[in-house]
Amino acid sequence: MPVTLHDAFVPTAQQILAGMAKLVDKAEGYASDSGFDDAELIEAKLAENMWTLPWHVRACWVHSGYAINLYKTGGFTPDFTDIPDSWVAMRAMIADAQSQLDAITPEELEAVAGETVGFILGGKRLMEMTGQNFLLSFNQPNFFFHATTFYDILRMKGMPLGKMDFMGPLRVIGS
Structure with missing residues (x-):
């Protein structure tokens, strides 16, 4: 059975976005439990010339459903006008990316x-x-670069995370 373009991208992007949503929940809890100010995590970067945590959420949004929806116009222009500024806003942006991907059919x-x-x-x-x-x-x-960097920033800030936190829910038989 041939793999469609939809098969090659959409389910995996949805899986990683689901992992990111859980990472946002864990990061918010970690900030609270560890006495971090939320801003200390939200504004964290891997290097001074790199983006903060919310920019990576926006980039995952841009490079998933938003991008595919722009293909119909024949042009792709990245949109970084609405950077989330809180855990709630990051969750909402991830949910919007998921919704956009849910609406895209293989055809x-x-x-x-x-x-x-x-x-x-x-x-x-x-x-x-x-x-x-x-x-x-x-x-x-x-x-994948931006999803990985999102995860890496949280690891750099001391969150106890493993590979499965990044991967999100696997598509196993019977689930």
Whole structure:
């Protein structure tokens, strides 16, 4: 049975987003239990020239359902205008990404797989790819980079986390 573009991206992005939602819950509890001010975790970065925790949530939102929905227009422009500023806002953004992915059908995604999608930044079309290549060679690596960095920031701040916290709910037989 061939794997569709939907199969190759959507369920795994949903799995990682579910893991991120639980990480937000754990981070909020960890801040409270450890005497951290929420801002100490929310504003944490891996390096001075990198983004804070909420920016990585927004980037996962951008590189999942939002990106796929833009493919229908033939152009992708990242949107970093609404950066979450609290645990509640991060949860809401993750839930919105999940909802957008839930609404995308395999047929819809296959319909744009061969269409040209341009990367537009600052009003300039910088590169073009097929929808499939844009999703699998640009959005998917970006999505995983930002989800991993989100996890890494929490680990750096001392949260006791393991790989399963990152991975989210596995798609096992019978579940």
